[in-house]
Amino acid sequence: MSELSPRLALVVGANGGIGSETALALARHGWAIRALVRDPAKAPRQSGWAYVAGDAMDRHTVVSAARGAGLIVHAVNPPGYRAWNRLVLPMIDNTIAAAEAAGARILLPGTLYNYGPDAYPLVAEEAPQRPQTRKGRIRVEMEARLEAAAARGVRSLILRAGDFFGPRSGNNWFGQGLIKPGKPLSSILYPGVPGIGHAWAYLPDVAETFARLAARHDDLPAFARFHFDGQWDADGTSVIAAIRRAAGAPRVPVRAFPWWLLAVAAPFNETLRELREMRPLWQQPARLDNRRLVSFLGEEPRTPLAVAVTATLAGLGVVVASGDGPSALPLRGRR
DSSP, rough: OOOOOOOOEEETTSSSHHHHHHHHHHHHTTTTEEEEESOOGSSOOOTEEEEOOOOOTOOHHHHHHTTTTEEEEEOOOGGGGGGGGHHHHHHHHHHHHHHHHOOOOOEEOOGGGGOOOGGGGOOOOOOOOOOOOOHHHHHHHHHHHHHHHHHHTTOOEEEOEEEBBBTOOOOEEEIIIIOOOOOOEEEEEEEOOTTOEEEEEEEEHHHHHHHHHHGGGSSSOOOEEEEEOOEEEEOHHHHHHHOOOOOOOOOOOOOOOOOHHHHHGGGOOOOHHHHHTHHHHHSOEEOOOOHHHHHHHSSSOOOOHHHHHHHHHHHHHHEEEEETTTEOOOOOOOO
């Protein structure tokens, strides 16, 4: 097995959920971590990491930060889905320029946004990308730019996964929709349709998969894509049941997400407009086919759902059940 040299990874978006988890996983696998953050003074500090102040929109900063790196983790997104049309493509262009200058491989977390219903219910890597949303079209263009860059020697790896959840990230449907971080569990707000499956991805597992793929660098094509199955909830009940068990609250009510409210408020709020675009992914089953990943790695890292949900609730400061009954855990490290 060959290894990248040097074993230095630049993480753009290191304060976010997937960025921080991927950095932690790479560090466990022996990588030195350089974190590009807007304000290092406000960033949660990890021992042994180097912090660089900068903005992913500033090409000179990104290129400078990537000097000497073998990997660049592109884990940055506009906050609250705002200004995707103005920010997302320039940011990936800056990362491509940095990777080209450094000779690094780009690691990009992929999404289901790229696909339309014609690719459902089981989505393979080579399925046609015909998205029906604005964010989906932007994500398709991101990947097209990576594929084009591969022709001139810029290597990349896309790992596509479902909706993220994890103990160090509340900026997702689990942490901002299903539950309320930092509060006792009084209800579960579910955006989906009863009986319809949904794709979830536990962030530590996604990050571990990235690290294992990076360890097989020389076996990857210049433009590599893998799909991560994650925690497939076949009928929308498994994650709800796991939350109830972890919180020791088997009868906590499940309420329907108020999509109608988004329709009313969307004209006045960009974040709500963007969230509303995601509704079709909750109305139809879209599962990622991970056979290519399993064939390459031998297995897909997967934490048992009960363990993953319990750790997530604890990390988000939600009351979870202990051996002596429910107890409140402190809010920690949520980004």
